[in-house]
Amino acid sequence: MSAHPASPISPGARIGHVHLKVADLDRSLAFYQGVLGFEVTQRYGKNAVFLSAGGYHHHIGLNTWESKDGAPPPPSCTGLYHVAILYPTRGDLADALKRLMRAGIRLQGAADHGVSEAIYLSDPDGNGLELYWDKPHESWPRDAHGELAMTTEPLDLNLLLSESP
Numbered sequence: 556m557s558a559h560p561a562s563p564i565s566p567g568a569r570i571g572h573v574h575l576k577v578a579d580l581d582r583s584l585a586f587y588q589g590v591l592g593f594e595v596t597q598r599y600g601k602n603a604v605f606l607s608a609g610g611y612h613h614h615i616g617l618n619t620w621e622s623k624d625g626a627p628p629p630p631s632c633t634g635l636y637h638v639a640i641l642y643p644t645r646g647d648l649a650d651a652l653k654r655l656m657r658a659g660i661r662l663q664g665a666a667d668h669g670v671s672e673a674i675y676l677s678d679p680d681g682n683g684l685e686l687y688w689d690k691p692h693e694s695w696p697r698d699a700h701g702e703l704a705m706t707t708e709p710l711d712l713n714l715l716l717s718e719s720p
Contacts, residue, residue, distance in 0.1 A: 573638045574616035577680045578625045580604060583617045586679050590658045591640075591651065614640075627681030637675070637683030648672065648688045649719035652712065665710040669696040670703065672710050 577583040584604060587593045593606035596613050602620055605613035615638075628634055642648045652674055655662065663683075664675040673687035696704040 572614050572616060574618065575635075575638075575678075575680070575682055576622035576625070577617050577619055578622055578627075579679070580617060580619050582679045586658075586660075587615060587617065590654050590660065592654065622680075635682060637685050639673075639685040639687060642686065642688045645672065645688050645715070646718045646720050648674070648686060649715050649717075651686050652715060653719050665712055665715075667706070667708045667710045669706040669708075672715065674710070674712075 575583075580601060580603070584595070587606055588595060593608055593615060594610075595604055596607050596611075597605045599618075602623075603616065603618035606615045606617070607613050642651060655674070655676065660676060662674055662676050666673050666675075669690075671687045671689045673685050676684050676686075678684055696706065698704040
């Protein structure tokens, strides 16, 4: 298998949704719906639920089909590192931070990457989450050759909160 494709993927391709195995569906719903504010679009009894933002069929699927009452995988295992949820504006990210603080959710980090600002945490099942917004494309940092020059600098959470609606 070659490390370089014969031709690039379509620039219109995107990640459409994520489907997570969870141990307790109601606990996960309390987080994704109750804290983050996603809306339930469909529920399959006590075993699965689909959630979305803005009326899409689903951005997040949660199920207990193979994981009911299960434990998270240990950190040294392969698997999902994190799911990144893109917020349309800095104010929307600030609102997400306020929701997390009200719910007493502990952050694992926060960073300004030059191209985006991000907040890092785990959901109730230990799945990593990145909540972020993209800065305007024209402000992204570039090196002398015009290549992206992403960084990891501290994110001022108090300044971010000041932009909350």
